[in-house]
Amino acid sequence: xxxxxxxxxxxxxxxxxxxxxxxxxxxxxxxxxxxxxxxxxxxxxxxxxxxxxxxxxxxxxxxxxxxxxxxxxxxxxxxxxxxxxxxxxxxxxxxxxxxxxxxxxxxxxxxxxxxxxxxxxxxxxxxxxxxxxxxxxxxxxxxxxxxxxxxxxxxxxxxxxxxxxxxxxxxxxxxxxxxxxxxxxxxxxxxxxxxxxxxxxxxxxxxxxxxxxxxxxxxxxxxxxxxxxxxxxxxxxxxxxxxxxxxxxxxxxxxxxxxxxxxxxxxxxxxxxxxxxxxxxxxxxxxxxxxxxxxxxxxxxxxxxxxxxxxxxxxxxxxxxxxxxxxxxxxxxxxxxxxxxxxxxxxxxxxxxxxxxxxxxxxxxxxxxxxxxxxxxxxxxxxxxxxxxxxxxxxxxxxxxxxxxxxxxxxxxxxxxxxxxxxxxxxxxxxxxxxxxxxxxxxxxxxxxxxxxxxxxxxxxxxxxxxxxxxxxxxxxxxxxxxxxxxxxxxxxxxxxxxxxxxxxxxxxxxxxxxxxxxxxxxxxxxxxxxxxxxxxxxxxxxxxxxxxxxxxxxxxxxxxxxxxxxxxxxxxxxxxxxxxxxxxxxxxxxxxxxxxxxxxxxxxxxxxxxxxxxxxxxxxxxxxxxxxxxxxxxxxxxxxxxxxxxxxxxxxxxxxxxxxxxxxxxxxxxxxxxxxxxxxxxxxxxxxxxxxxxxxxxxxxxxxxxxxxxxxxxxxxxxxxxxxxxxxxxxxxxxxxxxxxx
Amino acid sequence: xxxxxxxxxxxxxxxxxxxxxxxxxxxxxxxxxxxxxxxxxxxxxxxxxxxxxxxxxxxxxxxxxxxxxxxxxxxxxxxxxxxxxxxxxxxxxxxxxxxxxxxxxxxxxxxxxxxxxxxxxxxxxxxxxxxxxxxxxxxxxxxxxxxxxxxxxx
Numbered sequence: 001x002x003x004x005x006x007x008x009x010x011x012x013x014x015x016x017x018x019x020x021x022x023x024x025x026x027x028x029x030x031x032x033x034x035x036x037x038x039x040x041x042x043x044x045x046x047x048x049x050x051x052x053x054x055x056x057x058x059x060x061x062x063x064x065x066x067x068x069x070x071x072x073x074x075x076x077x078x079x080x081x082x083x084x085x086x087x088x089x090x091x092x093x094x095x096x097x098x099x100x101x102x103x104x105x106x107x108x109x110x111x112x113x114x115x116x117x118x119x120x121x122x123x124x125x126x127x128x129x130x131x132x133x134x135x136x137x138x139x140x141x142x143x144x145x146x147x148x149x150x151x152x153x154x155x156x157x158x159x160x161x162x163x164x165x166x167x168x169x170x171x172x173x174x175x176x177x178x179x180x181x182x183x184x185x186x187x188x189x190x191x192x193x194x195x196x197x198x199x200x201x202x203x204x205x206x207x208x209x210x211x212x213x214x215x216x217x218x219x220x221x222x223x224x225x226x227x228x229x230x231x232x233x234x235x236x237x238x239x240x241x242x243x244x245x246x247x248x249x250x251x252x253x254x255x256x257x258x259x260x261x262x263x264x265x266x267x268x269x270x271x272x273x274x275x276x277x278x279x280x281x282x283x284x285x286x287x288x289x290x291x292x293x294x295x296x297x298x299x300x301x302x303x304x305x306x307x308x309x310x311x312x313x314x315x316x317x318x319x320x321x322x323x324x325x326x327x328x329x330x331x332x333x334x335x336x337x338x339x340x341x342x343x344x345x346x347x348x349x350x351x352x353x354x355x356x357x358x359x360x361x362x363x364x365x366x367x368x369x370x371x372x373x374x375x376x377x378x379x380x381x382x383x384x385x386x387x388x389x390x391x392x393x394x395x396x397x398x399x400x401x402x403x404x405x406x407x408x409x410x411x412x413x414x415x416x417x418x419x420x421x422x423x424x425x426x427x428x429x430x431x432x433x434x435x436x437x438x439x440x441x442x443x444x445x446x447x448x449x450x451x452x453x454x455x456x457x458x459x460x461x462x463x464x465x466x467x468x469x470x471x472x473x474x475x476x477x478x479x480x481x482x483x484x485x486x487x488x489x490x491x492x493x494x495x496x497x498x499x500x501x502x503x504x505x506x507x508x509x510x511x512x513x514x515x516x517x518x519x520x521x522x523x524x525x526x527x528x529x530x531x532x533x534x535x536x537x538x539x540x541x542x543x544x545x546x547x548x549x550x551x552x553x554x555x556x557x558x559x560x561x562x563x564x565x566x567x568x569x570x571x572x573x574x575x576x577x578x579x580x581x582x583x584x585x586x587x588x589x590x591x592x593x594x595x596x597x598x599x600x601x602x603x604x605x606x607x608x609x610x611x612x613x614x615x616x617x618x619x620x621x622x623x624x625x626x627x628x629x630x631x632x633x634x635x636x637x638x639x640x641x642x643x644x645x646x647x648x649x650x651x652x653x654x655x656x657x658x659x660x661x662x663x664x665x666x667x668x669x670x671x672x673x674x675x676x677x678x679x680x681x682x683x684x685x686x687x688x689x690x691x692x693x694x695x696x697x698x699x700x701x702x703x704x705x706x707x708x709x710x711x712x713x714x715x716x717x718x719x720x721x722x723x724x725x726x727x728x729x730x731x732x733x734x735x736x737x738x739x740x741x742x743x
Numbered sequence: 744x745x746x747x748x749x750x751x752x753x754x755x756x757x758x759x760x761x762x763x764x765x766x767x768x769x770x771x772x773x774x775x776x777x778x779x780x781x782x783x784x785x786x787x788x789x790x791x792x793x794x795x796x797x798x799x800x801x802x803x804x805x806x807x808x809x810x811x812x813x814x815x816x817x818x819x820x821x822x823x824x825x826x827x828x829x830x831x832x833x834x835x836x837x838x839x840x841x842x843x844x845x846x847x848x849x850x851x852x853x854x855x856x857x858x859x860x861x862x863x864x865x866x867x868x869x870x871x872x873x874x875x876x877x878x879x880x881x882x883x884x885x886x887x888x889x890x891x892x893x894x895x896x897x
Contacts, residue, residue, distance in 0.1 A: 073841030073878050211837045218842035219833045219849060220825040221778015221818030228777040236772070261744065261761060297781075298761065298768040370782050370790060370843040370877045419780075419843025420877050451783045643837050647883065651840055654879025677787035677875065686868035688881035 045170065049177035051135060052191065053106035054084055054128035057177075061156050061170035063090050066100035068107035069117040070391050071214075072421030073651075074707040075644040076117045078213045080125055082640055083118075086205040087129030087198060090156040090169065097213045102393040102413055110415075112391040113426050113521065115608035115705020118640060122702055130195040132176070138189050139175035140167060200638065200700050209643035214417060224417040226388035229376045229446055235264060237437045237445040238300040240290040240309055241457055244670030245516045248314040249288045257292075257307045262299030266292050266307060269440060271433050277402040281395040284459040284518035285429025291437045297448055304450075315516050317670040320363075323488060326513050327465045330486045331359070335509040339495035342566040343505035345471075348480035352471030356544050360468075360533035362733040363664035364488070365461035365522055366672075366680065371419020372454040377434035378444035379404060384411040384435060389418035389425055396428040400435055423521035427459050455680060456672040460665055461522030462487040464529045468537040471505070476545030478556065480505040485530070488515040492526055497606065498578065499538075501564045501571035502556040517667065523655065524708035527607040528715075532660060532733070535603040535716025540729065548593050549602055549720070550586050554579055573606045577635050580697055581613035584633035588695050589615035601720030605713035609704035610636040611697075614653070616689075616717040620725045624736050625718060627657060627689040632710060634694060637701035645706050649694045652710030658683025660715040660733050681734075747807050751776070752820025762808035767791045769807050770817060778818035778846045782875070789874030790843065792850040793817050799854035818846035821853060829853045832891035840878035848874045852888045861892050 045058025055065045065081035081097045102110055109120050133153060140158040141148035144165050152159045156169045176189050217224055242248055254266040269291045272278060278285075290309050294300040349355055375388035384404055390396055393413040400411050418425060434447035449457070464487040471480035481503040485492035495508035522528060542552035559565075560575035582604045585591070591602065599620070604613035612635075617628040632649055639645045662681040666673045674680035719730045746759050751774060758773045767784075770776040770793070779802055782790030786801040793802045794816040821827045829852050839845045848871065855862055855870040862870070867888050876884065 073839075075840065209837075211834060212839055212842075214842060215834050215837065215839060216825060218839045218845050219818075219830040220821075221776075221846045223777045225780075225843060227781065230775060230777070296760075296768060296772040298764045298772070301784075302761075368877055370780070370788070370841065370875065372781070418841060420841045422877075448781075451785075647837065647840060647880065650882055651879035654881055655877075658879070676785055677783050678785060682875050682877065683879070683881075684875070685871040685881045685884065688879065692882060 049173040051132040051173070051177055052128055053103070054125070055088065055132055057169050057173035059170045059173060061094060061168040063088065063095050063156070063169070065095055065097055067097055068100045068110055069121065070110065070112040070393070070415050070418065070421075071099065072112050072391060072418040072425065074112065074117070074648060075212055075641070076112070077417075078210055078644060079118060079640040080121055081213070082205050082210060083122065083125040084129040086203055087126045088133050089153040092205050092210060094156050099415060099417070102397070102415065104394060110394060112421055113423065115610070115707040115709065117705070119609060119702070119704045126197050127195060130197050131191055134192050134195050135176040135189045136169055136172050139172040143167075143172065143175060206638065206640050207642065210641050212644065225371050225419050226376065226416040227371055227374045227419070227448065229387060229416070231376065231378070231444050234376070234444045234446055235293050235295065235441065236297050236300050237291055237293045237434065237447045238304050238450070239433055239447065239453065240292070240304060240307065241286050241453065242311055243456075244311070244317060245458065245518070245667070246313060246315045246317045246670045247311040248286075249290065250310040250312040252290060252307065252309040254307070257303050260299065260303045260306065262295035263303045264293045264295070265441065266290070266303065267440065269436050271429065271436055272403065277399070279395040279399050281392045281426055281428050282399055282432065284427045284457070284520055285432060289433060291440070293437065293441055293445060300448075301450065318515060318517060319668050319670065320666040323463050323515065323667070327361075327463060327486050327488070330511050330513050331465050331467055331484060333511075335484065335511055339493060339508040339510050340500060340566070340570075341507050342500070342503070345480045345482045345505045345507040348505035349469070349471045349482075352479060353474040354472040354544050355469065356472070356537075356541050357467065357469040358537050358540060358729070358731060359465060360536065360731050361465045362463065362529045363666065364463045364517065364519075365659055365663055366455050366665050366674070367420075367422045367424035367459070367522060368455060368680065368682065369418070369420030369422060369424050372451055373424070373430040373449040373457070374447055375431045375434035376444070376446045377431070377438040379435055379439040382406070382410055386412065386431055386435060387414040387416060388431060388434070389416050390428040390431055391418070391421050391423075391425040392428055396431045399428075399432055403432055404435060404439065422523040423525065424459060427520050451677070452675040456675050458518035459520040460517065461528065462490040462519040464490075464492055466492065466530065466533045468534070470537070470541045472541065472545050476547055478503050478541065478545070482507045484509040486511045486513060488513050488517060489519045490526065492530065494526065494530065494572065496570045496572040498560070498573050498575075499556055501566060501568065502560040502575070504565055506565065524607055524711050527605065527708070527712040528656070531603065531605040531607070531712030532715025532719060535605060535713060536719040536729065539601070539716070539720045539723070550582055550591060553582060553604060557582070577611045577697075578604060578606055581611045581633040581635050584695055584697060585613040585615050585631050588633065588693070589631040591615060599721050599725035601717045601722070601724060603713040603716030603720065605709075605716070607712055608708045610634065610706060610709040612709050612713050614713050614717045616714065616721045618718070618721045618725060620722065625661060625722055627718070629691040629693070630689045630714070630717070632692060632694045633697065634706070634710065635697035635699065636706050636709065637699065637703040639696050640703060642696065645696070646694045648706045649710040650692045652708065653692055653714045654683060654688045656711040656714035657689070657718055658687070660718060661687075661735050664734050664737065745808070747810070749807070749810060750812070750814040752816060753814075758807065760807055762806065764807050765803050766793065766805040766807055766810060766815065767802040770802060776817050776819050780843055780846060782844065782847070787875075788844070788847075789851060790847040792847040792874065794850060794854055797854065797857050799851045818850060821849065827853060828895040829856065829887070829891040832887040832894065836883050836887040836890060838880050838883040838887050840880055844874060844876045848876065848884055852884070852891065855888070856892055856895060860896055862888070
């Protein structure tokens with residue numbers, strides 16, 4: 001049993017009043033759904049008692065646990081409460097989950113990004129449950145006049161074995177919460193200074209398969225998403241943003257459009273007036289858009305089509321040929337300062353028996369969340385109420401303080417379930433747009449992006465190029481490694497990641513190309529490209545060395561374990577865990593020397609604190625890969641919910657294969673050439689692997705993220721398998737660009 | 744604007760809208776049935792799939808004036824208590840990630856099973872290819888369709 005000071009986030013466990021009552025909580029949970037089943041009604045307690053900010057207990061023992069972080073499909077809404085329930089020691093069937101409101105006085109880091117929700121939340125969530133359990137035990141000890149240490153718990157029941165007493169959590173909840181009930185003697189239970197956490201071996205909920213808590217609502221079409229919001233008196237709003245990057249609003253003539261059926265108003269609106277304080281999350285928002293406000297979505301769409309707006313050049317107009325040329329020039333140029341330098345690569349290349357060099361590239365990508373950007377806003381003279389899908393509600397509130405000139409405490413941003421995130425909803429400019437439109441209209445509005453607005457707005461995965469050069473000695477040992485990476489508005493390279501630390505002579509360089517095509521984090525930023533390039537190159541180098549690709553990688557990890565090169569403190573990976581997943585996937589896939597099967601490839605990568613290795617089998621049909629089976633080994637420490645963790649891994653693999661194979665965003669005269677799914681190709685059902693088998697390393701290490709890490713390496717495994725099948729290396733994404741769209 | 748009498752989920756409902764309005768927006772904006780999702784507006788993603796009679800159709804391309812007497816079923820009306828074999832299979836397999844596309848997937852799958860009680864894997868893939876899942880839950884979707892077929896035939 002681990003004793004732990006409750007110092008971190010202690011205020012979370014003391015301040016309970018902020019969450020009292022249901023008013024601040026978004027009403028999409030089953031308790032608040034319009035039509036409750038008789039069973040659900042029967043389960044409702046007569047009274048709830050707030051134990052701490054994370055949980056409340058009903059008088060009948062039903063427990064409500066708040067899920068603090070935004071839910072974008074990574075299933076933290078199930079996993080985070082599972083951690084609380086584990087330490088509370090309550091049966092999972094007696095738990096209902098609610099999306100917590102944004103409240104940084106109680107919760108920490110209410111943000112979905114970087115696969116960090118579980119990793120950052122782990123300790124605080126455990127403490128929230130353990131603190132509540134201790135308070136319940138204290139309440140029982142007082143009630144029964146026995147020492148607290150003698151009280152045990154199991155599945156939501158308190159026991160005192162010696163006196164044969166027992167009570168459900170519901171019976172002690174009022175006392176634990178310090179609530180005066182008319183028929184009870186008031187008790188004062190303080191939040192403890194120190195709590196004991198369970199031993200990992202005693203976990204009963206963590207590590208078990210638990211289904212998505214929103215599953216029943218999803219499969220019955222309940223209003224869960226931002227786009228589903230309907231409020232009394234609400235109008236629909238749409239926007240027109242500049243059609244090309246490098247252009248801005250000039251003029252418009254609303255003319256007859258204002259009198260089209262259902263249209264209330266049409267006007268240009270400044271989203272970020274000069275002088276407002278922007279947050280990082282506003283980086284891809286444009287200063288001014290045209291707003292169309294009406295009674296219904298279809299009417300707004302018709303007005304949007306009819307409206308003629310004039311735009312003017314604001315900065316350089318770029319196209320894809322320019323991006324390609326400029327990135328290549330940057331790649332070929334000399335970099336003044338190395339990001340990392342160990343030994344002397346030039347000397348090593350000069351004496352190398354073999355030198356291998358390859359350049360890889362990838363296009364811009366759109367996020368294409370299935371739910372387009374949208375937000376509800378109701379701005380009055382002294383209050384701002386907003387609700388919608390945003391991964392960074394805290395930063396949206398901060399921007400609104402400046403844009404609306406309103407104190408923070410008058411601004412309330414609530415989170416809905418999100419129809420996909422992948423990084424797109426980190427950039428909440430659409431929330432700001434909704435706010436300024438509502439303010440102008442003096443009415444509640446729901447801003448809705450069309451798919452075309454969504455896909456052409458920007459915030460793309462940057463376009464990248466990377467060049468690797470490796471030197472081998474006469475024994476096939478890797479003696480030099482040079483990497484240079486460039487990207488639009490992103491300098492790409494993680495200089496302290498593998499193989500840094502495993503090669504005597506190592507040089508990493510990186511540079512960024514300024515572009516007005518806005519970019520942002522896209523599922524596993526940078527890694528989504530680097531992994532595929534690096535792991536393809538690693539294969540090419542292993543082949544030049546005449547070694548099995550897994551053995552070649554393992555020898556490098558061995559070097560990094562035994563005798564790391566350079567400042568080992570700087571190396572941003574654990575070579576033993578890295579090697580561990582590679583060995584595990586080798587064993588599970590029955591890998592034989594060289595991956596001898598035709599069409600079999602391997603890859604391993606580390607990002608977002610987790611390690612993933614994959615083996616992939618495919619055949620090529622008409623130059624298109626048909627993936628059969630993927631074996632995937634994952635080390636993300638303790639797995640909270642294996643059922644959902646496997647889902648994340650499967651999704652990451654499908655996503656990675658799909659984008660590397662088919663997807664790209666290109667530009668002509670600054671205008672995105674793809675604006676909907678007829679031109680932007682996404683992976684379809686029949687193109688997904690036929691089977692994915694996932695294996696988790698069981699090591700008891702504190703959990704790390706899983707929303708992103710399974711995606712990057714699969715691109716390398718795919719490219720390496722395609723090489724085995726075709727004899728050709730694949731350097732440019734998308735690997736298959738000429739193919740009719742199906743739909 | 745024109746008045747239309749629509750049979751949606753077994754109930755007759757009146758709406759007064761532009762005859763060219765797609766059923767997607769009639770359902771979502773006027774009848775407040777928001778389970779049917781907007782994804783692309785051009786019949787490429789399948790998020791807006793509903794049943795027209797027994798056939799899966801893209802409601803973003805189905806104008807209100809073309810519906811006539813034909814009954815429409817949406818995700819809200821697929822079953823009384825969310826216990827259609829396809830819905831149950833979806834929960835059993837724990838298909839959804841973000842969940843946004845899943846109503847459309849379920850409507851396509853349930854129409855497939857009505858037409859073909861025991862579809863082959865190729866038939867499942869072919870029927871489901873018009874429904875994009877950006878989270879990549881395709882393997883679980885296929886598994887759930889197979890499970891629903893088995894349980895309905897059991």
